[in-house]
Amino acid sequence: MPSTEFEQIVLAGADDHDLTKLSEYEKVGGYQSLRKALGMERQAVLDELITASVRGRGGAGFPSGRKASFVPKPEQTTKPIYLTINADESEPGTFKDREIMARVPHRLIEGALITAYTIGSNAVFIYIRGEYLTEYEIVKAALDEARDRGLVGANIAGSSWNCTIVLHRGAGAYICGEETALLESLEGKRGQPRSKPPFPAIAGLYAAPTLINNVETIATVPAVIARGGAWYATLGVENANGTRVFSLSGNVVNGGNYELPLGTSLREVIYDIGGGIPNGRTLKAIIPGGSSTPILRADQIDTALDYDSVAAGGSMLGSGGIIAIDDRACMVQVALRVASFYQHESCGKCTPCREGTRWLVSLITKIEAGQGSNADLDLLVDVCGRIMGRSLCPLGDAAAMPISSYVERFREEFQAHIDQGCCPYGDQSSLDGILGPVQQAARMHRQLAVIA
Amino acid sequence: MSETALYLAIQDVAAQYPQRRSAVLPALRLAQEAHGGWLPAEAFRAVADALELTPAYCKSVASFYDMFQLAPVGTHMIEVCTNISCALVGAQATLEAFESELGIRAGETTPDGAFTLRTIECLGGCGWGTVVSCDHRYKQHVKPADVPALIEELRHAEH
Structure with a gap:
């Protein structure tokens, strides 16, 4: 439609x-x-x-x-x-x-x-x-x-x-x-x-x-x-009145903002309005409400975009920012990029968020490099639990919720990194080598250390 | 902008607020514009004088926000979004095209002082990635092939 x-x-x-x-x-x-x-x-x-x-x-x-x-x-x-x-x-x-x-x-x-x-x-x-x-x-x-x-x-x-x-x-x-x-x-x-x-x-x-x-x-x-x-x-559906301006991005043909009644399904947004996944690729996962919301697997595509339906699917409607992810993306790299953002944006006031977001990035970096162990994966989940509900403001939860959802719903990919001792995608992931401000700063610091 | 003009501009902004300290962010922005795109010690002194605060307080506020520069930057600022939506559609390749075209790495300034290149967190143009902010104006759908022309355009832009 x-x-x-x-x-x-x-x-x-x-x-x-x-x-x-x-x-x-x-x-x-x-x-x-x-x-x-x-x-x-x-x-x-x-x-x-x-x-x-x-x-x-x-x-x-x-x-x-x-x-x-x-x-x-x-x-x-x-x-x-x-x-x-x-x-x-x-x-x-x-x-x-x-x-x-x-x-x-x-x-x-x-x-x-x-x-x-x-x-x-x-x-x-x-x-x-x-x-x-x-x-x-x-x-x-x-x-x-x-x-x-x-x-x-x-x-x-x-x-x-x-x-x-x-x-x-x-x-x-x-x-x-x-x-x-x-x-x-x-x-x-x-x-x-x-x-x-x-x-x-x-x-x-x-x-x-x-x-x-x-x-x-x-x-x-x-x-x-x-x-x-x-x-x-x-307008809309029960407990979710009216319309929302949904933002659609990621691996879709027609990214953009679409004002739709609440209750519209993800399938309608991504396929009917967004034109589907480009270049003949397959949908792998969907972030339904901005990067802080737990991820959905592709088979949840018929989830209706209202508060209760998305919650029943294990996520949140959040800001209405829908991100489609195709099958080229390594989920450990997705986790690393998302965690890096929240580390960068943590204000440093409370300990669970300030320290926890650094731990998330450090553990995911290790796993992505093929140097992680099963204990690291357990620790990653544990750190998420130690941030959730313990931070001064919602930023801590915003970092922990998506990361724990990636492990929960794509655990096999994290496990494969550990078992194979490398990223199973080699350099073929759509996110390969992605440099965020956190990694950029770390690189600059290493350069300064060499010069010193 | 002269010191006096900056002082008066800050007074104008401060008059909008019930409490003058609210004008710290706009005042720092004015001071940064008046000092070649970054905030040297004299910029903090100017803001502090105008708002009756201390330079240390102003620097502590400035250091919290990504848009305030505490070290000199190039004439032109190029910021490439590498957050998740842009990353999924090839932001890294676009960033690397800027690096190779300018001969610097992200986080650096060209030796002639013309360009600073850096990565940036989500700019809010996710549906049209890769988003690049060139002197604070968004360019969307930026592919590696577009990079040389964007740099040329900036070179000839008035600043």
Whole structure:
């Protein structure tokens, strides 16, 4: 089924209009939801969001309406209330928020304004990952245009309500996608996660009540207000309402972002929409929700992409970043590349993650080189267990979950490296010799040692 | 950018935030741009002065983030994504094409100071790999055969 048969919500209209322009966005009903919301009681807007039950699109999947309800009401606090948009998209395999910012920036701005109004906030910060320079420029231009038209700032759309929006660029740190690390970074610090509780809803930015939502979550808000939470809840499947912008990458013919109803199957995404596996190769494995999610074997291709079905298959829907892996990939090399990323991005604050991710890379490197023993393989699984659930923030689990899944579901490949004393793929794996920043730094250090 | 212009630009940015320390990242970015793409000691002093912080604090923040350079870099920065999605579609071959065309290895700068080449973690263009960031602008679907032309394009780019 091609994607055009489904009604798009987040990317609606972007195929036929240049929605980076305010006038074009208004032609498809842009900023009408904001005007409608401003004419409603805050609680009524919140009730629509709760009814819609949009589960957080950043990866955790927490119902966003309920999350907003945790923020104290303006009359319950003496502090300002902040809304922060998480646009620090960095999970490998995920590139949907980048497309949303590039193609429907006004929908993001409108959703942010409605959400800010709902929680009684007058100040929004959009934290955009530093590498997204072009997208930052597009959102900035849209914001300038909206401000010039009286849609951002004082007396918004002729009302008595004021709200500012500040674009804040990150500077290259995956961990800043974690909400408390994001707040630290936004306060001008190293992006290291905070202990919870207190949760950001109570003590977030500058220790004031703060709601943090992902870009895609926010971009669904205008449609929910325009057509009602009850209507939105009819889309998708039970416990997984609405659409998601799935990012498809890896060994597929047509990589890209596709907005589809939740519950669409992996087979439809990879074969019907993605055009299947190129060059006559065979599908070997699928990462369903960004590189931190456990891997699925090719025979799980009929898994539906909703929270419960993917969980039943032993993985997570995560960020919606689907990575197809064909039969040329050595799974030990896949493990090494994924583990290397999390080692590189570990912030170093807590021991299980800082030390554990290094152990993962070191053990997998040894196994890949054909120098590993059965004891090393056991130790690899053991280290995963010692990271899981013991880290300050989800980054530790994000490293341990996929690695233990590779061993569990492709144990025969790890075993073959040990038994044969070499990589069974020789130099024929699609990932052969892949150099990540961790390996690059190690190589530089070795060179310096030789010179010294 | 003169010292005064940098100071004033940082004040402008800081005015956007309820607390001025929030401007550390944007201030470091401005300082890096003003100092040839990296952060020497005087850049940290400038940021610290403008925001009433210490240079040590500013350096500690900068060292946390990959986009701040603590050592000199080339005029042009080439960053090749080798994360999983790009790796699956041949990122290593693309990286090696850059290495051989520039005569340096990843992590190094050409002797004439024109190019720094490095690997980078996921840039968020996974469906269109291999993704290469050339002076912070993305090039997608980059194959080894595209590399000489990309380098030529950078050589002639205004900087």
